[in-house]
């Protein structure tokens with residue numbers, strides 16, 4: 001059973017597509033999202049309590065994220081980690097985790113133009129804002145706006161058909 005990890009700048013459609021995937025195959029995939037875990041743990045105004053350090057909170061979110069993925073696999077679900085995944089350390093951690101769990105990692109890429117992502121972001125209820133999107137894109141995309149390579153050992157797919165083909169390959173039957 002693979003782990004699927006989305007990757008793309010804010011506004012690229014990761015949550016929209018992974019939510020639709022789970023809705024279409026509810027007994028097969030399980031979506032796991034750090035924003036949702038954060039809200040679940042700390043409420044709408046995350047880290048409002050000044051006694052709780054952000055780092056400590058983020059560590060707890062990471063533990064729940066990984067534990068949820070492991071439990072999903074144990075129960076026969078394919079975890080879909082709905083995350084930006086542009087921080088190289090984050091991608092390396094998941095590649096390592098998949099190795100430890102002896103399961104393939106499918107990186108589900110969401111290529112999108114920066115201006116289009118900014119337009120989509122501006123139209124949603126809680127936009128992250130153009131400055132954040134430009135900063136993330138500037139830090140992680142190449143000059144042509146392409147997503148970087150994935151770590152050795154990780155598989156890479158773009159678009160739902162490619163994802164489903166890779167997932168079916170790794171599961172050994174059509175999904």
Ligand SMILES: Nc1ncnc2c1ncn2[C@@H]1O[C@H](COP(=O)(O)OP(=O)(O)OP(=O)(O)O)[C@@H](O)[C@H]1O
Pocket residue numbers: 008009010011012013014015016017083084120121123124125128
């Ligand atoms: N294929 C699409 N065409 C047009 N609009 C889309 C498409 N996919 C998603 N959207 C819209 O774009 C907005 C951003 O999508 P979404 O929230 O899924 O992005 P995201 O990649 O999860 O962003 P973030 O990294 O901030 O969580 C949403 O309002 C969504 O409805």
Ligand SMILES: [Mg+2]
Pocket residue numbers: 014015016082
């Ligand atoms: Mg999202």
